[in-house]
Amino acid sequence: MSADASVGALSERTGFDAYRDARAIIRLIQCSRCSYPLRVPVTLPCGNTICRMCLPRSHVRAGISYPANQERQEGFTCPFSDCTKEHSLADSNPDVVLGKVLELIGEEVAKCKTESSEKPMLLEEQAVVHPSMASSGLQFDRPRSRVLHGGRLLATYTFAEMGELAFNSDVIYKPLYDDEDGGLALDMMLLDRLKEVVRNEFDCQVCYALMLNPVTTPCGHTFCRRCLTRVLDHSLLCPLCRRSLSISPALTNEPNNERICRILATICPEHLASRTETVTREEQGALGESQVPLFVCTLSFPSMPTFLHIFEPRYRLMIRRTLETRTRTFGMVSYNRTREPQGNLGTVEFREYGTLLRIINAQMLPDGRSLIETVGVSRFKVKDWSILDGYVVGSIDRYDDISLVEEERIEAAETDPARRSNANGSSSPTAQLDHLSTRDLLDIGMNFIRRMRDNSAPWLHQRVLEAYGYPPEDPALFPYWFASVLPISEHEKYKLLPTRSVRERLKITARWVRRAESQRWYSGTCTVL
Amino acid sequence: MALPKRIIKETERLMAEPVPGIKAIPHEDNLRYFDVEVHGPSQSPYENGIFKLELFLPDDYPMTPPKIRFLTRIYHPNIDKLGRICLDVLKSNWSPALQIRTILLSIQALLGAPNPDDPLANDVAQRWKEDEPAAIQTAREWTRMYAVSENR
Ligand SMILES: [Zn+2]
Ligand SMILES: [Zn+2]
Ligand SMILES: [Zn+2]
Ligand SMILES: [Zn+2]
Numbered sequence: 001m002s003a004d005a006s007v008g009a010l011s012e013r014t015g016f017d018a019y020r021d022a023r024a025i026i027r028l029i030q031c032s033r034c035s036y037p038l039r040v041p042v043t044l045p046c047g048n049t050i051c052r053m054c055l056p057r058s059h060v061r062a063g064i065s066y067p068a069n070q071e072r073q074e075g076f077t078c079p080f081s082d083c084t085k086e087h088s089l090a091d092s093n094p095d096v097v098l099g100k101v102l103e104l105i106g107e108e109v110a111k112c113k114t115e116s117s118e119k120p121m122l123l124e125e126q127a128v129v130h131p132s133m134a135s136s137g138l139q140f141d142r143p144r145s146r147v148l149h150g151g152r153l154l155a156t157y158t159f160a161e162m163g164e165l166a167f168n169s170d171v172i173y174k175p176l177y178d179d180e181d182g183g184l185a186l187d188m189m190l191l192d193r194l195k196e197v198v199r200n201e202f203d204c205q206v207c208y209a210l211m212l213n214p215v216t217t218p219c220g221h222t223f224c225r226r227c228l229t230r231v232l233d234h235s236l237l238c239p240l241c242r243r244s245l246s247i248s249p250a251l252t253n254e255p256n257n258e259r260i261c262r263i264l265a266t267i268c269p270e271h272l273a274s275r276t277e278t279v280t281r282e283e284q285g286a287l288g289e290s291q292v293p294l295f296v297c298t299l300s301f302p303s304m305p306t307f308l309h310i311f312e313p314r315y316r317l318m319i320r321r322t323l324e325t326r327t328r329t330f331g332m333v334s335y336n337r338t339r340e341p342q343g344n345l346g347t348v349e350f351r352e353y354g355t356l357l358r359i360i361n362a363q364m365l366p367d368g369r370s371l372i373e374t375v376g377v378s379r380f381k382v383k384d385w386s387i388l389d390g391y392v393v394g395s396i397d398r399y400d401d402i403s404l405v406e407e408e409r410i411e412a413a414e415t416d417p418a419r420r421s422n423a424n425g426s427s428s429p430t431a432q433l434d435h436l437s438t439r440d441l442l443d444i445g446m447n448f449i450r451r452m453r454d455n456s457a458p459w460l461h462q463r464v465l466e467a468y469g470y471p472p473e474d475p476a477l478f479p480y481w482f483a484s485v486l487p488i489s490e491h492e493k494y495k496l497l498p499t500r501s502v503r504e505r506l507k508i509t510a511r512w513v514r515r516a517e518s519q520r521w522y523s524g525t526c527t528v529l
Numbered sequence: 530m531a532l533p534k535r536i537i538k539e540t541e542r543l544m545a546e547p548v549p550g551i552k553a554i555p556h557e558d559n560l561r562y563f564d565v566e567v568h569g570p571s572q573s574p575y576e577n578g579i580f581k582l583e584l585f586l587p588d589d590y591p592m593t594p595p596k597i598r599f600l601t602r603i604y605h606p607n608i609d610k611l612g613r614i615c616l617d618v619l620k621s622n623w624s625p626a627l628q629i630r631t632i633l634l635s636i637q638a639l640l641g642a643p644n645p646d647d648p649l650a651n652d653v654a655q656r657w658k659e660d661e662p663a664a665i666q667t668a669r670e671w672t673r674m675y676a677v678s679e680n681r
Contacts, residue, residue: 239626390589
C-alpha cells in the first residue's frame with residue numbers, strides 16, 4: 001500500500017517524537033477505508049489490513065470447483081489499489097495479534113483520558129489530495145476542526161476515533177492553553193505505553209522474539225517469516241490454531257504483514273534493528289565459511305553430478321540456507337554403515353572423507369520438497385563436527401592430490417625397469433599393476449569401458465551416459481566417472497576419496513577391472529560385486 | 530553452540546513464574562536438560578506423590594517436541610515401565626507454539642485423568658478397564674511406595 005509516504009520516511013529516522021510525529025503515529029492504527037482506528041482488523045492475503053466491516057460485499061466466486069467448501073466459494077475484490085485481486089472469504093480472518101494490540105491501545109488511551117486534566121487544543125484537519133483518495137470511504141466536503149483535550153497524540157487519536165480525521169489528512173494543532181509542556185508530558189507517557197504494548201504483544205510464538213518480517217496466515221495468526229517457513233517444513237498446520245494452512249510452504253507468494261511491519265519500524269525501530277542484526281548474525285553463523293553443512297547420505301565424487309530428493313525437514317532447512325549463500329555449496333558424506341572408526345573423529349555416523357557439492361539447479365516443489373541437481377567441487381576431510389538445527393555441520397579441510405612433480409616422481413620410481421625385474425619373481429596381480437605406467441593404468445579402465453559398450457552392458461545404458469557423460473580423458477577424473485557408473489559396492493568406491501595421487505586412484509580402478517574380468521559378471525547380466 | 534533465545538526465555542519464565550505443583554530446573558552444564566518434578570493432582574490416586582521426570586530439548590526444538598520420561602515409577606495406563614508417556618501433544622499433536630510449561634501441565638492433567646482407551650502400558654490399561662477400583666488402589670500404593678518423600 002502506498003497510501004502514505006510520510007510514514008515511510010518516518011520509519012527511516014530512528015528518533016521519532018510523540019509531539020512532532022503524533023499524526024503519523026495515529027495513522028499507523030487507522031483503517032485506510034473508514035479512517036477509524038481499525039476495528040476487528042483483517043489482514044488480507046496481499047498483506048494489506050482493513051476492518052472486517054470495511055470488507056467489500058462478497059460474491060460467489062466463479063470457476064472454483066476445488067476445494068468445494070462453502071467458505072471458499074465466497075469472495076470479494078480486494079479494495080487496495082496495489083492488489084485488486086479476488087480474495088476468498090475463508091482467507092480473510094481477523095488478524096489476532098493486531099486486533100489485540102488495537103484493543104490494548106484503546107485501553108491505554110482511555111486511561112490517559114481520565115488522567116488528563118483540561119488541556120484544550122484546536123485540531124484542524126488539513127485534507128491532503130492523494131491519488132489513492134478515491135479508494136477511501138471518507139469523502140469530506142471541507143476539512144473539519146475540533147477542540148479536543150490532551151496532548152497532540154491523545155487528541156489526534158480522539159479525532160480519529162470520532163471518525164472525523166480522514167486517513168490521508170494532516171492536522172494543524174493550535175493549543176488553547178499556556179502550558180504546552182504539560183500536554184507534551186502526557187504525550188510522552190502515552191507513547192511509552194504504546195511502545196510497551198507493541199513490544200510485548202508483537203512477540204513471535206515460535207522464537208519468542210520480536211516478529212521479523214511478519215507473515216499472517218489465512219487463519220489470522222502471525223509469525224516471523226523465517227519461523228513460519230521452518231514450521232511448515234514439519235507440518236502444514238498453524239502452530240496456534242492447527243487449522244490447515246492453504247499456503248505454499250516456501251511462502252513465496254505470501255507477503256509480509258504490511259501494517260505490523262510499519263508499526264514496528266515506527267514504534268520500536270531500535271528493537272527491530274537489533275533483532276535484524278541478531279538474525280543476520282545467526283544465519284551467518286549457520287552458513288559460515290568455516291562451518292560447512294554436511295549431508296549424511298551418499299557417495300559423491302568431484303566433477304560428477306549427484307541428484308537429490310530433499311524431503312526431511314532438517315535437510316530442507318539446510319538446502320534453503322545453502323541456496324542463500326554465495327557459493328551454494330554443502331558437504332556430502334556417506335553413511336558409515338559398518339561403524340568403522342573414522343580417524344580422529346572416532347566412531348561416527350558418517351565417513352570422514354567427503355565431497356563438496358555445488359547446487360546447480362534446485363526445483364522447489366509446492367509441498368516443500370525439492371529436487372536438487374549438484375556437481376562435485378572438491379574433496380574434503382572432516383576435522384570436527386556438531387549439530388545445528390538437527391543437521392550435521394563440520395569444519396573441514398580441503399583434500400587435494402599431491403603436486404604434479406611429486407606425481408611424476410612416484411611414477412618414475414615405480415616403473416623403473418631395475419625395480420621391475422627385481423619384483424618379477426613374485427609377481428602378484430597387484431604388484432604387476434604397481435609397475436605399469438599411469439597411462440597404461442588409465443587404458444585398462446578405458447579399454448574395459450570400450451569392450452563393455454560393445455557388449456551393450458546394461459550398466460552403460462544410454463541413460464547412464466546421459467546423466468554422467470562419456471568417460472573423461474583426464475586420468476585424474478576418470479576414476480570418479482568410473483565409480484559413478486560401475487555397479488560395485490559403496491564400500492569399494494569409497495576407497496577413491498582418501499587417495500592422494502592420480503596414480504593411486506587408477507590402480508584402484510584397474511584392480512576393479514581385473515576383478516570384474518576374473519568374475520566374468522560383466523559379460524552382460526548386471527551382478528553386483 | 531549458542532542456546533536459542535526461545536529456550537533462554539522459556540527457562541527464565543519457568544523460574545520467574547513457576548507453575549504450582551511443577552518444578553523444572555535446567556542442568557548447569559547442559560541447559561537443554563531439565564530435572565522436573567510434578568506433584569500428583571489432589572483427588573487423584575497420585576495425590577501427595579512427587580514424581581521426578583527428565584526433560585530434554587532436542588536440537589530442533591521447538592520444531593520437534595521435548596523428550597520427556599518419568600524417572601519415578603508410576604502405575605498409570607498411559608505411562609509404561611520405562612517411564613515413557615503416551616500423550617498426543619508429545620507426538621503427532623506437537624506444535625511449536627506449545628512450550629515446556631504447557632507440556633508439563635498436560636502431563637499433570639494426564640495424572641488426574643488416566644485414559645485406558647489410549648494405553649501405552651497395556652497390562653495396566655486392561656486392569657484399569659476390568660477393575661478400576663483395584664487399579665486405582667494399586668496406583669495409590671505405588672505412589673506411596675515410590676513417590677512419597679518419607680519412603681524414598
Ligand atoms: Zn488484496
Ligand atoms: Zn475500516
Ligand atoms: Zn519468530
Ligand atoms: Zn492459526
